[in-house]
Amino acid sequence: MKLYDDLMWRGLIKDVAGEDLEKKLNGEPITFYWGTDPTADSLHIGHYSSLVTAKRLMKAGHNPILLCGGATGRIGDPRPTAEREILDYEVIENNIKGIRSQIERLFEGKAELVDNYDWTKEYSFLEFLRDIGKYINVNYMINKDIISRRLETGITYAEFSYMLLQGYDFLHLYETKNCIMQVEGSDQWGNITTGIELIKKKLGKEAYAFTMPLILDANGNKFGKSEGNALWLDKNKTTPYEIYQYLINTDDSKVLEYLKVFTFLSKEEIEKIMEEQNEKPELRAAQKALAYEVVKDIHGKEEADKAITISKALFTGNVKELSADEIEMAFQGIPTIEVNEEKSLIDVLVNNSITSSRRETREFLNNGAISVNGDIIKDENLLITKDIAIDNKVIVIRRGKKKYYLLKF
Numbered sequence: 001m002k003l004y005d006d007l008m009w010r011g012l013i014k015d016v017a018g019e020d021l022e023k024k025l026n027g028e029p030i031t032f033y034w035g036t037d038p039t040a041d042s043l044h045i046g047h048y049s050s051l052v053t054a055k056r057l058m059k060a061g062h063n064p065i066l067l068c069g070g071a072t073g074r075i076g077d078p079r080p081t082a083e084r085e086i087l088d089y090e091v092i093e094n095n096i097k098g099i100r101s102q103i104e105r106l107f108e109g110k111a112e113l114v115d116n117y118d119w120t121k122e123y124s125f126l127e128f129l130r131d132i133g134k135y136i137n138v139n140y141m142i143n144k145d146i147i148s149r150r151l152e153t154g155i156t157y158a159e160f161s162y163m164l165l166q167g168y169d170f171l172h173l174y175e176t177k178n179c180i181m182q183v184e185g186s187d188q189w190g191n192i193t194t195g196i197e198l199i200k201k202k203l204g205k206e207a208y209a210f211t212m213p214l215i216l217d218a219n220g221n222k223f224g225k226s227e228g229n230a231l232w233l234d235k236n237k238t239t240p241y242e243i244y245q246y247l248i249n250t251d252d253s254k255v256l257e258y259l260k261v262f263t264f265l266s267k268e269e270i271e272k273i274m275e276e277q278n279e280k281p282e283l284r285a286a287q288k289a290l291a292y293e294v295v296k297d298i299h300g301k302e303e304a305d306k307a308i309t310i311s312k313a314l315f316t317g318n319v320k321e322l323s324a325d326e327i328e329m330a331f332q333g334i335p336t337i338e339v340n341e342e343k344s345l346i347d348v349l350v351n352n353s354i355t356s357s358r359r360e361t362r363e364f365l366n367n368g369a370i371s372v373n374g375d376i377i378k379d380e381n382l383l384i385t386k387d388i389a390i391d392n393k394v395i396v397i398r399r400g401k402k403k404y405y406l407l408k409f
Helices: 003-009 021-026 045-059 089-106 125-131 138-142 145-150 157-177 186-203 240-248 252-262 267-279 285-299 301-316 324-330 345-351 358-366
Strands: 031-036 063-068 112-115 179-185 208-212 336-338 370-372 394-399 403-408
Touching: 003 021, 003 045, 021 208, 031 045, 031 157, 045 063, 045 089, 045 179, 045 208, 045 252, 045 285, 063 089, 063 157, 089 112, 138 145, 138 186, 145 157, 145 186, 157 179, 157 186, 179 186, 186 208, 240 285, 240 301, 240 324, 252 267, 252 285, 267 285, 285 301, 301 324, 324 394, 345 358, 345 370, 345 394, 358 370
Parallel strands: 031 063, 031 179, 063 112, 179 208, 336 403
Antiparallel strands: 370 394, 394 403
């Protein structure tokens, strides 16, 4: 399947600018760009949904430029409801470093990384107004969806000017790097077309662009930090296992869409997986493939394999098969208890409110409802020590079927 047809089949083309986009995508290598502002020190899965499309273009032979907005990040693009928080310059620089390292890894060092601050920092205000501002009509700008929605509540001049800055990015990259296409999420359409307008009016040339639909979860929310459901690409903020677990729990109604958007599996591979899914939905073949492929691309095969190992161990209860580090990754967010001295199991359970009383504890023990590192324990006097801890570091206690606690030495 040719690139354009593959993108269409995956539902990755929403808005289109430029004649013969299909011919450009299927033809000789072209240079295109994707950009983001450094609003945090890590990208998240919402960015990844469009970055992975840029990576598809690279795999098809096109040349990617990935822009991190050191200049536009100082202003902040208009949000639908309120102005963005203005970040300190030091924070922006730190965020850029984090994002660039992630992009380098995702694109295997094959993409050119740029910062729009490099070509705007010495551009004077008067020159910018003469060279750029004169080509874009105010009526054109206020008719853009994101601007018109903010007019009633108010929009600052800085936010209003953001469109010109991003439009200038496209013009600059067109002139200096022969970058003829921009690829972004559909929320950037107004900014993209401003760049195309500048290229047309200043250079008399045609530029190309397409946007991807915003990817929503089963509740209709975007993936992003403003929605409170961010899955970060920084493993110190969101572990590979957490991404794996989130995706393996994908709703059946969304899993085919996510396989098309987030993975590099072919049409034939995805169709085969969905056949398995439809025949035996309880095995969740589609969710497993989705989770594995995404973690593998973001963090590598080793981390993806590790996520499967952790998941299987937790499902069977064989936590002793895991290392202490894997256990801490798997049980992030569960109650954690620091242990400084050896105590009997009943004392640990009662003193840390895992059980409410010694009487209740004995009932749980007698009923086989307490396990230590996966083993059902009935001896209330079992000594909780480093010697029985995994890697002499951690002990996993389970009460009932779903209540977990982590003891750390």
